[in-house]
Amino acid sequence: MANAISSQSADYQEFWNEYHLCTLTTLRPDGRPHVVPVGVTVDAATGLARVITRKSSRKVANILAGGSEARVAVCQVDGGRWATLEGVAEVCTDAAVVEDAVSRYGQRYGRTPAPDPERVALLISIDRATGQTLSARPQTAQAAA
Numbered sequence: 001m002a003n004a005i006s007s008q009s010a011d012y013q014e015f016w017n018e019y020h021l022c023t024l025t026t027l028r029p030d031g032r033p034h035v036v037p038v039g040v041t042v043d044a045a046t047g048l049a050r051v052i053t054r055k056s057s058r059k060v061a062n063i064l065a066g067g068s069e070a071r072v073a074v075c076q077v078d079g080g081r082w083a084t085l086e087g088v089a090e091v092c093t094d095a096a097v098v099e100d101a102v103s104r105y106g107q108r109y110g111r112t113p114a115p116d117p118e119r120v121a122l123l124i125s126i127d128r129a130t131g132q133t134l135s136a137r138p139q140t141a142q143a144a145a
Contacts, residue, residue, distance in 0.1 A: 003126060015083055016040075024038045024122075025074075025075070027066060034062055038059075052121055092122070
């Protein structure tokens with residue numbers, strides 16, 4: 001089954017495997033955006049992006065306040081190349097899921113963070129992918145509803 005990221009070009013998908021710091025945008029309860037630097041891993045096959053963080057962070061509070069429809073965006077840029085993934089986020093505390101997210105982070109960023117009992121995983125179900133990587137035209141894809 002195609003999803004918003006798997007339907008993107010190979011160079012777009014590969015861009016999400018390169019070492020780049022990213023931003024995560026969440027919405028505060030009053031609607032104002034909260035943008036922070038993060039590391040992001042993307043699984044194109046499942047249409048899922050992951051961010052690891054501490055459960056006491058503002059981004060976690062914003063996602064929890066948004067309930068089951070907490071919209072977020074992750075973005076990365078490198079010169080003229082850029083990519084943004086949008087979707088619904090959930091906070092996951094399951095130890096196996098968090099460990100998987102940490103392992104994926106280590107693979108992408110070349111280092112594994114020190115253990116942290118406060119760590120959680122943000123799971124983002126990607127439903128929109130936009131950007132411009134190697135091709136000359138901007139790319140946009142949305143998951144089928």
